[in-house]
Amino acid sequence: MTTTTDTVTGAAAAGTASAPPPPPGALARWGGLMARHMKPVLGVWLMLLIGLGAAAPSVFTSLAGAGWQANGSESVVVRDLAIEHFGGNASSAIQVVIHTDDGTIGDDATTAVIDEATDILAADDRIADIMPPTEGVTVSEDGATGILIAGAAADADDMVRLADDLADELTALGDSAAGIEVFPTGQSMLWSDFNHANHDAMMQAEMMSWPVTLLILVLAFGSLVAAGLPLMLTIAGLVTSAGALVLLNMVTPISVWAMNFALMFALALGIDYALFLVARFRDALRTATTPAEAVSVTYGTAGKAVLLSGVTVLISLSAVLLVPAPAVRTMAVGIMLAVVFVLAASFTLLPAVLGALGNKVNAVSLPFAKKQEHRSPLFARWAAGLRRRPLLAVVVSGAILVLACLPVFGLKVAMPSISVVPEDAPVREGYHLVQEAMGDGAPGMLQVIVDAADADTAAATAADIEGISAVTPAMPATDDSGLVMFQAVPTVDPSDEAMNGILADLRAELPDSALVGGAPAENIDLQTALDDWLPVIIGVILVLGFLLLLIALRAPLTALMGTVVSLLSTGAAFGMARLIFQEGHLSGVLGFEPQGFLDGWGPVFFFAMIFAVAMDYTVFLLATVKEYQEKTGDARLAVTEGMAHSGRIIFAAAAVMVAVFFTFALAEPLPPKEMGIILGVAVLLDALLVRLVLLPALMLLAGRAAWWSPAWLRRILPDISFSH
Known part of the structure; x- marks a missing residue:
């Protein structure tokens, strides 16, 4: 009886007997x-x-803590103008919320706190003008809550570092005996807390993943x-x-992320x-x-x-x-x-x-390792099963992946809301305090900078736009630029979907000299840029991935199959992301509050990451299959041997990746949880359904056609051999 291994060896010998290696x-x-x-x-x-x-x-x-902006956008221009001409009263300014239970803003107790906060902030050269709480602008109607604004004299990254440095000192100004609370807030403080919470969570997840990883590696290697x-x-x-x-x-500034x-x-x-x-x-x-x-x-x-x-x-x-x-x-x-x-x-x-x-690589072996061979009998039997029923394998695995992809068509994306930072974070407490005292949209005021000649028209127009509850008095520039700035207070939370329409209406109806910015506008402009670039990035990745496989394999059909099945596993992961993070399925089990959308940077970044990992496994499998195709000349036998020699490695590598990624699912902050679950699900689906079922089954169905290439293409492509 001739075994599969004998067939491979014999075929290889036959092909090389007449020529030196x-x-x-x-x-x-x-x-x-x-x-x-x-x-x-x-x-x-x-x-x-x-x-x-x-x-x-x-x-x-x-590393830098900011950078979540669309360079060249209108909102970034507004921020730069605010820093240059309006004492730093930009989206990156530090806001200090002072709340009193027993008095009013401006009494002796709160004035003392405001003075202390002013001294702390004024001592730092990253602060420009300091604007105390002002009635009718930054003081609530009941007088119990006020906002001190410390203008930005530095770029957004330095303002986040300033928030890191001063947050605890400012929060400590609160006096529980006098019923006074102090909460530093604003976009710079938000990014500071956001970065710290996520860094801590990711480090904990990394530490948890190491012992699990070592255990899997010991089992894989023995x-x-x-x-x-x-x-x-x-x-x-x-x-x-x-x-x-x-x-x-x-x-150049590099994000801490x-x-x-x-x-x-x-x-x-x-x-x-x-x-x-x-x-x-x-x-x-x-x-x-x-x-x-x-x-x-x-x-x-x-x-x-x-x-x-x-x-x-x-x-x-x-x-x-x-x-x-x-x-x-x-x-x-x-x-x-x-x-x-x-x-x-x-x-x-x-x-x-x-x-x-050398041979000491096998030192300190477990008992089962002595019987372990590079060619896995288990995956050889699995491949043999696929060879008997390749069409059934394609239909079943393909149907599961397509069904998992379907929810992606209803996926919504937006920039993270305040809920991504811990509930007890001062920035979140200050945020909600401002909302309770001044309205849902108060933490996300939109900033309008306009020529002085158009200021009255712009303010009146903004006040009449649906979704704007109030317009603050115009603030003249600190120089002779001829500009003024006012704030338009929305009626909705800054992360509300309606904010997109409000911003669009303002930009459409205000005079031509008007520019609209502010923290919500920066988020919306960034989301627009991400959405606009997503199709381009997907196209570039798919084309380049296909070309790279084509160059390496010299097989157009196999390169196309490898690229398409990687796209399927990526789509399936995003389909699951919609069900979990947008609709909230399993949110109780996973311990998070769904935002009703996926964080806006997810599709662009996770697509690239998931596709990269999927192609990683594709290359390992197809390179091994090509090695045995070169040795035997038998396309179907090459798939069987490729699976037998790479299946265990792919399975072990996927197990490690799933373990690493899923540890991030245990993090409290939402972004690392999203990242861990989406990437973990992607690897799980890719390894189990794509690399070990769908792709080899497709190649078995294709047979010799999987390695066909026109003569003209072979002449222009390098001949890369994967056999030694």
Whole structure:
């Protein structure tokens, strides 16, 4: 009886008996070079870790806290004009809410508090003009609540840092004995609290994910030494990328969120790449004469897949750089830096360590590991089952994914509301206090800057617009610019969907010289930019992903199938996001208050991230299938062997990613919860339904057509071989 393995071996032998094996490729030679020069490689990495690691601890205090804006938008112009001509009374100004239960704003007790707050703020050169609570403008009708406004003399990032520095000191001015409460609030304070809450939650999630990750790796490898290598790779990538972000921040502001995402992706991808490479190295040790030769074989085969995967991730994320929003762009930069350093470690540090370890990579093995082989009998049987019923597998898995995609058509997005910060955060308490005292729209006043000649007309027009409850007196510029500014108070909460219509009406009906901004306008302008760029980014990612697979595989149909099925898993994840975060299903179990929409940056950013991860698994599977296609020439047998040799790695890598992402679902703040659940669901669906069912079943149905390519295309594409 001839087994499948015998068939592969025999076919390979038949195809190579008459010709000598091809010389090692560039990556194979590179891997062998690193393996033979461990000391210099370790020396370079030690210098990198010391140099960049020295900067890494300051990463969260150094990076920028703002940047959630659409550069060039009308609202950003208004903010800049307010800083330049109106004493810094911009959306980034610090607002201090003073509330008294027993007196009124302006009595001796509240005046003393206001004076103390003024002294604290005036001592900082990031503050411009300080405007005390003013009757009819920033004092409630009952006189119990007032707002002190400290104008911004610095950019939005420095104002968030100022909020970090002064929040506790300002809050401490409250006097419970006198019945006086003090709550610093405003957009800068909101971003400060928002960043701190999310940073703390993400760090806790990271710490929770490490032991779970180690357990999965030990089970996957069966060896403590082998399981430690992915963690080594991840730590090297994390430390160096954190230090690099601090240095880059000295050149251009980098959002603190960049490091949050870099942490998560370095852990996930570092483990993915190490799993694939270490598993292949352990298999290569069985036939290699030296560890260096085993490393060479590993990088001549699996190394190509890892490099292709890394390039695919970088290309997917690079599309996000098109969005004209600093925070969104630099989040992508953070992940890209992490991927670059993880790739660098994968192709230098890891082969050097593998070459030094040799067979010791299997040290401290669990009992079952002695029977473990690179070719998984379990996944071989799974692939054989798919081979018997490929059409049924396509119909069932495809139907499930399409059904999961359907809710995406009703998905709503908006920028985060005040509910994303903890209920006991001073910024949220001050926000609600202002609403109770002055109306729902008071925390989100819209700012109108207009030529003095048009000021009366603009104010009268604004007051008549539906959705505007009041207009404050005009404030002249502090210089001779000829501009005035007034505030238009909406009737609705700043995050209410109706705010979009109110802003549009103001901009349409006010005189041509008028510009409308303010915190709600900045959010709406950013959301508009994200919505406008989303189709472009999706198109760029899909086209570039397809072209990269086409170049690597030289198979148009397989490249198309790999791209389309990745899109299916991405759509399914967003369909689930609508059910959970917009409609609130499972909100009680997951412990969050649904906003009625998904955070606005989610579709752009999560699409790029999910597609990058999905293509990661696509590359691992298709590269292995192509390797056996090259060895055997049998398209269906290649799918079976590709599944047998990559299925366990994909499953283990997905298990690690799901564990990492789902730990973020336990976070209290909503954004990391959204991120964890959406990415976790995406990986789960992708690994179980797409990589292990739908894609291999489609390739089985396609047969030899999966690898067909017209002659003219083969002439212009490089011939990349995945077999050693």
